[in-house]
Amino acid sequence: MNGEPIVILLVEDDNGHAELVRRNFEDCLLANTLIRVADGQEALDYLYRRNAFSDPAKSPRPGIILLDLRMPRVNGLEVLKIIKEDAALSSIPVVILTTSEAELDIAKAYESHANSYLVKPVDFTKFTELLKTFGYYWLAWNQGPH
Numbered sequence: 001m002n003g004e005p006i007v008i009l010l011v012e013d014d015n016g017h018a019e020l021v022r023r024n025f026e027d028c029l030l031a032n033t034l035i036r037v038a039d040g041q042e043a044l045d046y047l048y049r050r051n052a053f054s055d056p057a058k059s060p061r062p063g064i065i066l067l068d069l070r071m072p073r074v075n076g077l078e079v080l081k082i083i084k085e086d087a088a089l090s091s092i093p094v095v096i097l098t099t100s101e102a103e104l105d106i107a108k109a110y111e112s113h114a115n116s117y118l119v120k121p122v123d124f125t126k127f128t129e130l131l132k133t134f135g136y137y138w139l140a141w142n143q144g145p146h
Helices: 015-027 040-047 076-085 103-111 124-141
Strands: 007-011 033-037 064-067 094-098 116-119
Touching (some): 015 033, 015 124, 033 040, 064 076, 076 103, 103 116
Parallel strands (some): 007 033, 064 094, 094 116
């Protein structure tokens, strides 16, 4: 735990889920910056610094990406594939955070080099616990390359 803040890119089209993630990270007092985009196309624009995200000061490189699968415009599996095929982006950990428990989705995510696959529980308390555990593991305890 080095305590250095990292940028978390949350790719989530559901406003309620995005708010739960934001609140839980704040409640855990994890010193990070959460940036949310609402769909896969916005995620790609952010990562490639296009359109509204062309200013690097407003679109810092994320240290981790939380990626939903079921989104408008560009779905999460396509975004994952693009990220992991790009040498400049492939080292960014991508954690799938989705409602899909489909074996095919899980298999495709790992085939495309997802770093983790988490299913959003329907139960609020369990969702909160999942986010706390995720937060401590990925944002506090996990050691990435420097």
